[in-house]
Amino acid sequence: MAAPDERPLWQRLGWMAAIWLGSVTLLGAVAFVIRTWLKV
Amino acid sequence: MFEQFDALLLARIQFAFTVSFHFIFPAFSIGLASYLAVLEGLWLKTGKQLYLDLFKYWLKIFAIAFAMGVVSGIVMSYQFGTNWSVFSDIAGPVIGPLMAYEVLTAFFLEAGFLGVMLFGMNKVGRKLHFAATLMVAAGTFISAFWILSVNSWMQTPVGYEIGANGQYLPGESWLEIIFNPSFPYRLVHTVIAAYLTTAFVVGGVGAWHLLRDRTNAHARKMFSMAMWMAAIVAPIQIFAGDLHGLNTLEHQPQKVMAMEGHFDSHPDGAPLILFGIPNSAEKRVDYAIEIPKASSLILKHDLDAPLAGLDTIPDDEEPPVGIVFWSFRIMVGIGFAMLGLGLWSLLARARRRLYDWPMLHRAALVMAPSGFVAVLAGWITTEVGRQPYVIYNLLRTADAASPLDAPAVGASLLAFVVVYFFVFGAGVWYILHLMHKPPHAGEVGVKRGDKGPIRTAGITPGPSQNPGDPDTLPRNHEEATDGR
Numbered sequence: 001m002a003a004p005d006e007r008p009l010w011q012r013l014g015w016m017a018a019i020w021l022g023s024v025t026l027l028g029a030v031a032f033v034i035r036t037w038l039k040v
Numbered sequence: 041m042f043e044q045f046d047a048l049l050l051a052r053i054q055f056a057f058t059v060s061f062h063f064i065f066p067a068f069s070i071g072l073a074s075y076l077a078v079l080e081g082l083w084l085k086t087g088k089q090l091y092l093d094l095f096k097y098w099l100k101i102f103a104i105a106f107a108m109g110v111v112s113g114i115v116m117s118y119q120f121g122t123n124w125s126v127f128s129d130i131a132g133p134v135i136g137p138l139m140a141y142e143v144l145t146a147f148f149l150e151a152g153f154l155g156v157m158l159f160g161m162n163k164v165g166r167k168l169h170f171a172a173t174l175m176v177a178a179g180t181f182i183s184a185f186w187i188l189s190v191n192s193w194m195q196t197p198v199g200y201e202i203g204a205n206g207q208y209l210p211g212e213s214w215l216e217i218i219f220n221p222s223f224p225y226r227l228v229h230t231v232i233a234a235y236l237t238t239a240f241v242v243g244g245v246g247a248w249h250l251l252r253d254r255t256n257a258h259a260r261k262m263f264s265m266a267m268w269m270a271a272i273v274a275p276i277q278i279f280a281g282d283l284h285g286l287n288t289l290e291h292q293p294q295k296v297m298a299m300e301g302h303f304d305s306h307p308d309g310a311p312l313i314l315f316g317i318p319n320s321a322e323k324r325v326d327y328a329i330e331i332p333k334a335s336s337l338i339l340k341h342d343l344d345a346p347l348a349g350l351d352t353i354p355d356d357e358e359p360p361v362g363i364v365f366w367s368f369r370i371m372v373g374i375g376f377a378m379l380g381l382g383l384w385s386l387l388a389r390a391r392r393r394l395y396d397w398p399m400l401h402r403a404a405l406v407m408a409p410s411g412f413v414a415v416l417a418g419w420i421t422t423e424v425g426r427q428p429y430v431i432y433n434l435l436r437t438a439d440a441a442s443p444l445d446a447p448a449v450g451a452s453l454l455a456f457v458v459v460y461f462f463v464f465g466a467g468v469w470y471i472l473h474l475m476h477k478p479p480h481a482g483e484v485g486v487k488r489g490d491k492g493p494i495r496t497a498g499i500t501p502g503p504s505q506n507p508g509d510p511d512t513l514p515r516n517h518e519e520a521t522d523g524r
Contacts, residue, residue: 005165015163016156016172023155024147031114038118 042450050449051123051441054456058116060416061460065109067415070184070231071238072102073150073177075265076157080173084166089481093258096485098242101474103158108467110146112460117143123449127430127440133209134200134217135190142186149179161485184231192223194431195422196291208434221291225284226422232277233418236378237411239269243381244408247401249478258479260395263404267394271382278375282338288425289339292432294353295425298364300335301325302349309333310347315369318362323350325365359427363420370417374410381407 004012042050076095083091117139120128128136156164156172164172199216200208210217243266249259289296297303301313303323312334316325336345350358381403388394430437 004162005167007165012164012168016160016168019155019160019163020152024152026155027110027147027151030111034111034114035118038115038122 042447045446045450047444047446047449048438048441050446050453051444052437054123054449054453055116055119057453057460058112058119058456059419061464062109062112062116063415063419064412065105065112066180066184067234067237067412068241069102069106069109070180070234071236072098072105072241073173073180074235075238075242076102077170077173077177078265080170084170090257090261093481093483094262094479096483097258097474097479099157099485101471103154104467104471104474106150106154108464110151112464113146115456122452123442123444124430124440125442127435130206130435130440131194131208131431133203133207134193134197137210137214138186138190138193138218142183142190145179145182145186149175150183153179181231184234185227188227188230189218189220189223192226193217193220195226195426196220196222197431197434208431222284222287225280225287229277229280229284229418230415232273232280233411233415235269236273236277237415239266239273240378240404240407240411241409242266243270243404244406245475247404247408248475250395251398251401251405253478254395256478256480258481262479263401264394267382267385267389267404269382270378271386274375274379274382278379281372281375286339288422292426293348294350294357294359295364295422296339297348297350297353298359298361298425299368299421300339300347301328301361301365302335302347303361304351305347305349306336307346309337309342309344310335310339310349312338316365318365320358320361357428359425364425367417367420367424371414371421374414374417377407377410378414 076098079091079095079098082088083095153172153175156169157176160172161169197208198220199211199213201211203209242262246259246261246263246266249256250263253259285296285299300310301316301318302310303318303325309332311330311332313325313328313330316328316330319326333343336347337343339345339347350361381400384400384403385394388397388400394400426432428436428438430440
């Protein structure tokens with residue numbers, strides 16, 4: 001398997017976008033749970 | 041259970057509790073994000089493994105501190121609606137957009153790219169990973185920018201209009217609201233405080249490991265970097281704090297009167313009260329130890345300059361003097377102690393004893409949590425000093441609370457106390473657990489879960505091949521770090 005720096009840019013950017021989106025989604029879920037708990 | 045309590049007081053205690061808990065984490069993560077960016081930048085520039093090791097060591101700690109900061113921050117923003125609905129209703133058109141920018145920054149810059157920082161090194165490559173680290177560092181600063189703009193507007197409100205329904209509405213220029221008179225000073229003072237807080241934690245952890253093993257190259261490097269910060273940034277912070285104080289004198293004079301303990305006006309130069317016990321009932325400071333005219337010198341740069349006291353302020357406009365007086369002295373005292381440690385480290389450097397002076401290391405260890413105490417004391421000074429207003433001279437705190445009964449506020453306060461102590465207590469314990477482990481060559485970083493291929497017997501994988509297995513890594517610091 002190629003080292004990360006040897007992979008094509010589009011593949012690395014794709015990973016970056018996917019991880020970024022997953023992180024934001026996770027935080028959104030946490031915020032929603034807290035919102036539900038506080039009954040805002 | 042809470043019937044006999046005042047709902048307003050409970051709401052204020054609840055906000056003070058949650059904001060104090062919250063503030064600890066961004067005060068740490070703002071500085072730590074920048075420290076991580078510096079470490080990764082140095083690793084990319086020099087190629088030295090030591091910087092990557094330190095980056096991985098602190099990244100785990102950052103992730104936990106950041107997560108707790110975000111979660112406690114979300115609770116706070118919701119609390120504006122639950123306990124301070126009148127404030128939210130009246131001030132919402134002005135502060136709402138600014139707080140929204142803060143939340144957007146926290147979500148899309150900090151949290152989003154934190155995922156890349158934690159899990160992306162083997163996916164996106166070094167340069168994109170560094171870009172993500174820079175995004176997180178920039179995000180923490182931009183978050184601080186927006187939230188401090190909101191707070192500063194509450195301290196020095198300008199650029200608003202009052203609508204027909206009594207709401208504060210944005211005037212002609214948002215820039216006037218964002219860059220309100222106290223904002224530049226508060227931003228600089230608070231962000232530097234966050235950097236210093238992180239520096240002293242890093243320095244304390246480095247000192248702890250130097251006390252156990254003074255040859256640990258990683259501990260040496262982090263201690264050295266932290267002491268440079270203390271020596272260079274602590275005096276800058278004292279200067280910035282002085283400017284912030286002069287700005288406060290101009291725009292919120294009664295806060296400075298409370299900080300100074302000046303119950304009476306001094307037409308011929310005011311004394312600097314070093315210590316004493318403020319007696320609000322008798323309107324004097326008992327057992328005061330003071331330097332004549334020094335307060336006028338500091339605040340007006342003139343020994344004989346007149347300074348007005350709280351006797352010029354109606355009683356119902358006075359902030360609680362005792363709290364402001366003492367929290368201010370705690371903050372200033374710690375600031376000078378930080379400067380002292382920075383100067384001590386310079387002396388140690390000059391004598392080539394920076395890594396060989398146990399007393400210095402013990403002092404740095406004791407000072408490790410000092411930044412947290414200082415930022416909380418500073419925050420208490422500025423927030424309690426604004427009382428009895430929530431928006432200075434416009435909206436009293438007593439008029440800003442939600443129309444809730446005491447049992448409702450008390451029950452949620454109790455829930456917060458219990459949940460916070462369990463959740464954040466566990467988080468803080470784990471951070472201390474991570475700090476307790478010495479930094480070493482081949483730091484693992486955040487575990488990915490993948491084990492990698494099973495290797496042929498007899499072949500010992502090097503650090504770059506198998507970063508997840510510390511047992512296979514060299515334990516000799518000299519060997520692993522080119523002798524640094």
